[in-house]
Amino acid sequence: MLHDESQTPPTPGQKGRPRYFIIAGVIIHEAQWHGIASEFKALKAKPEFNVRGEVKWRYFGPTNQDEANCVLHLDQEHRHRFRDAMYSILVRRKAVKIVCGITDVPEAYLLRYVEGPEDIYHYTYKGVSERFQYFLQDMSRTVGAEQLGLMVADHRGKKQDEGLRRRDLAVEERDELKAFVKSADVELRCEPQRQVLKGSQRAMKGSVSHIITVGLKDIQTRMLQTNFKVITSAVPDKADLLRRTEEAA
Numbered sequence: 001m002l003h004d005e006s007q008t009p010p011t012p013g014q015k016g017r018p019r020y021f022i023i024a025g026v027i028i029h030e031a032q033w034h035g036i037a038s039e040f041k042a043l044k045a046k047p048e049f050n051v052r053g054e055v056k057w058r059y060f061g062p063t064n065q066d067e068a069n070c071v072l073h074l075d076q077e078h079r080h081r082f083r084d085a086m087y088s089i090l091v092r093r094k095a096v097k098i099v100c101g102i103t104d105v106p107e108a109y110l111l112r113y114v115e116g117p118e119d120i121y122h123y124t125y126k127g128v129s130e131r132f133q134y135f136l137q138d139m140s141r142t143v144g145a146e147q148l149g150l151m152v153a154d155h156r157g158k159k160q161d162e163g164l165r166r167r168d169l170a171v172e173e174r175d176e177l178k179a180f181v182k183s184a185d186v187e188l189r190c191e192p193q194r195q196v197l198k199g200s201q202r203a204m205k206g207s208v209s210h211i212i213t214v215g216l217k218d219i220q221t222r223m224l225q226t227n228f229k230v231i232t233s234a235v236p237d238k239a240d241l242l243r244r245t246e247e248a249a
Contacts, residue, residue: 001025001099001132002152005124009117012109021105023124025151026090027097027135036096039089049074049082097135101127118163125164 003025010017028036044051053070060071060079071079090096101124108114114123132149139147155161 001027001149003099003125003128004154005121005156008156009120010105011117012115017105019105021103021120021124022100023121023128024098024100025128025132027099027132027149028090029095032093032095036089036093040086043082043085043089049078051082055086099128099131099135101125101131118160121160122164122167 003023006020006022006024007018009021043049044055049071050073051070053068055070058064059066059069060083062076065072071082074082090098103120103124105120108120108123114120129151132151136147136149153161153164
């Protein structure tokens with residue numbers, strides 16, 4: 001998933017900034033990536049658009065006059081058409097998903113655990129990353145095999161990037177610890193069950209052995225009570241048969 005933020009998160013009480021902070025991401029399966037790239041390249045090369053360079057969403061605004069704006073040569077109608085065609089490349093593929101996290105900044109700063117811009121970023125990012133994880137879990141259940149994913153974030157600055165890495169590592173270590181504790185708890189809870197099972201297996205084994213032994217002795221008794229006179233040519237005499245059955249027992 002490639003995700004990006006709408007702006008730099010504002011500080012508490014900062015004036016003249018948008019009320020909402022947004023992080024949006026697009027999830028593209030590796031099997032779809034090359035097809036999307038080829039279609040987008042072909043769209044940019046169409047004579048009616050002839051777009052070169054990096055495409056940024058803000059370039060489509062009617063008042064954007066950025067020198068790096070790659071659609072500056074297009075009128076507003078053609079900008080809309082190009083944007084719609086670009087968007088349709090993504091949304092017509094069922095495997096492609098778009099995730100968006102929106103934070104009301106003034107309301108967020110009323111929470112005691114939100115103290116600065118990085119907290120705004122982190123808690124918005126957290127919701128987006130969790131949705132990505134749920135997506136991978138759903139896909140794993142659908143295909144019957146574990147699906148792995150990669151999150152790609154836009155560079156914001158050395159301090160901010162290192163902070164994001166530390167938070168991710170802390171979450172990963174906490175999840176690993178939870179998994180370990182859960183596994184240990186399962187082991188502890190299962191141990192008494194194992195002991196009961198082993199006891200049951202021993203009892204069952206003894207019972208089966210006893211039943212088999214009783215069955216063999218019963219067969220031996222019946223064999224000894226059988227009149228062998230009519231089949232003396234096919235079996236040994238009674239004394240020899242008794243000796244063999246006792247040896248077998």
